[in-house]
Amino acid sequence: MIGRLEKTVLDCPDPRALAAFYGELLGMRVNEDTDGEWVVIGREPGMRELAFQRDPGYRPPTWPDPDRPQHEHLDIRVGDVEAAERAVLGLGARVLQGESGTGFRVYADPAGHPFCLVY
Template sequence: MIGHLRTVVVDCPDPRALAGFYAELTGLTVAEDESDDGWVTLGGPPGRHPRIAFQHAPDLRPPAWPDPERPQQFHLDVQVDDIEVAERQVLALGARRLPGEGDDFRVYADPAGHPFCLVYQ
């Protein structure tokens, strides 16, 4: 092993808003809010647990699942106990359902257009 995962960084047009979405989705809390500098981080202190950071990208060209011309670039899998309840909750937060699902997952886009999956069973 060379190192430990520190932070997954997500480009987006509004770091504070997207961090709020993922805080509600995952239960993570805001660790750093430097939104004036274009950066908000969820999770614990650096080096102890992986974190998710949201970086200001004003000219972001969001992915268009499943279009290979605009690939997903990254995605998060979020484990849930009840897919129907979780789906209602993420849609209420501003997510939207995307095409594609399997026996144990459904695909969504966050408010900035990044795909993520709710995984169940």
């Protein structure tokens, strides 16, 4: 092993806003905030973290349109997909692909990054 994965970093126009969205969704708290340019959320020291960095020229992906494809996405396991969907929509997400019988639904976070609720 050369190293271990420390954090996943998402570019976005407003790191604090996106950190608040994912903090609520994943039950994580802000561990680091560098003037709103770089915000890191996590649970406990040493655990994997999720970070957000400001990109003033950020252009969200247009999934599934290949003109601006996604770079990565998060799969978030949930117990009750209906309750989870209501919660993420209440936080500002939007549906990209609803129920399809595949065991996941696709959403966009407030900055446009796709993520899946997996059930």
